[in-house]
Amino acid sequence: MRTLSRTPTSTVTLCRRDGSARPVAVKTGRMSDAAAMARFRREARFMEAVRDSPHVLRILGSGVLGTGAPYLILEFAAGGSYADLLRRGVTLAAGEALDVGVRMASALHALHARGIVHRDVKPSNMLITEHGPVLADFGIAATVYDSGAVTGWSPLWAAPEVTEGRSGGSEAADCYALAATLAALMTGRPPDGGMLPEAIPGDVRTVLRRAMDPDPDRRFPTALAFGERLREMRSVYAADDRASRQPTRGPVPQPTPQSAPHRTPYASAHMRHPALSALPARPAAGADSPTGAPTGAQTGPRTGSPKGTTRGALKGAFAALAAAAALVATIGMIAVAPPDPGAPVSPHMPLGPSLYESPSYPTASP
Structure with a gap:
């Protein structure tokens, strides 16, 4: 899977549902506590409230992964931001x-x-x-x-x-x-x-x-x-x-x-x-910082040894692989090649419990 953006609270990954040629963007919470669940639930509810507007990104589904992390399935914007x-x-x-x-x-x-x-x-x-x-x-x-x-x-x-x-x-x-x-x-x-x-x-x-x-x-x-x-x-x-x-x-x-x-x-x-004219890979880390920091900008002094940096990078890579596996297991998403913009997409894919309909949500196990 290709990571489109990553913030401290969520990761957006380019996927397509198994059996469909239409790419989608899956926004997954990086935390699964009650506050993160409430935030995703609110975001899903607000997006659903304005789904009739042609100028708002479409929400196609939502739910909770087996890990307890919430996710949203969104229209993929091939032109970037x-x-x-x-x-x-x-x-x-x-x-x-x-x-x-x-x-x-x-x-x-x-x-x-x-x-x-x-x-x-x-x-x-x-x-x-x-x-x-x-x-x-x-x-x-x-x-x-x-x-x-x-x-x-x-x-x-x-x-x-x-x-x-x-x-x-x-x-x-x-x-x-x-x-x-x-x-x-x-x-x-x-x-x-x-x-x-x-x-x-x-x-x-x-x-x-x-x-x-x-x-x-x-x-x-x-x-x-x-x-x-x-x-x-x-x-x-x-x-x-x-x-x-x-x-x-x-x-x-x-x-x-x-x-x-x-x-x-x-x-x-x-x-x-x-x-x-092409769809290059977009930067993953810091691509959409909530504080408005430019992509690639170092916002503070770098600390730690190269060994620590490598360990952190490996830890992040394993976390990304685990998240990808959870997506595939839970909602049938697979990695995509360059998208086919002409393929149809269902306006509302049935993907399990909806965040804006489910009355309660699981929290992460301690």
Whole structure:
């Protein structure tokens, strides 16, 4: 199996179910205590609540491994994430970035309409599927009634009231993070202290600046309002983008949660970029750090001897093999070759007890 990403709390592995050519991503908890189980259960429930949105990563199943670790089976995003694009030096024209923004605002509006805040909107949590951008990773999402102190938010993208501890997340904070992300997609780097660079067109900068106002009360009142404004701006820049890029085919989605769940192939210049012409192995360790640290960055002094490092690497390798064996034994997953994007996939695979339906969950044996 190929590891797509690994964080302190979970590992995402590229798999396919035995007998199916369609690849899926399996997110497995790295801990099996009650807190980890509750977090996965909440993430599954939130993703199921917005499964009708075409701009949210689809959940296909969930359950508990024989080891006691929870897992989610998710749609596989063959194009990687927008963080991958930024690491490869790919930036988007204004019209393309605005198009991504409209779709992500639609996803946020679908969440907010159901009383859910995402709390971790950033490039690495916005994935590229054959149907277009989708919002992913609901690991620290919460209801608006339970959005207290949050751990694991990403400081490069978080609103000031979150970084200062005055808020655990809100609709306004989600919109702030989306605006910061869109700025990065156009410039290649996150805004420095909330300041937007001159490289962003002035009228677009004005819209993003409002969404990133230090005062949450002065931002757009809803993700829907933010998305509508982005849609208006997109129509202005679409003609400019067509001069050097092919336009998106098909009807333009409106930023509303009632958008039809059916997806059509998505054509956009950044999806045809040479960097995405193949599907290289993505970095495993630290690929999606919850603190926003760059991939491969050393966040502290390295300690221990080379022997200790080797021992740790071997221990990690054996743990990965054990997790892979557990996946195969429990849900019939096998390693995959390069995916067949044309193969059909069932909208909801029956894979045993569902995390959002089961009333109780086992904990790890001592």
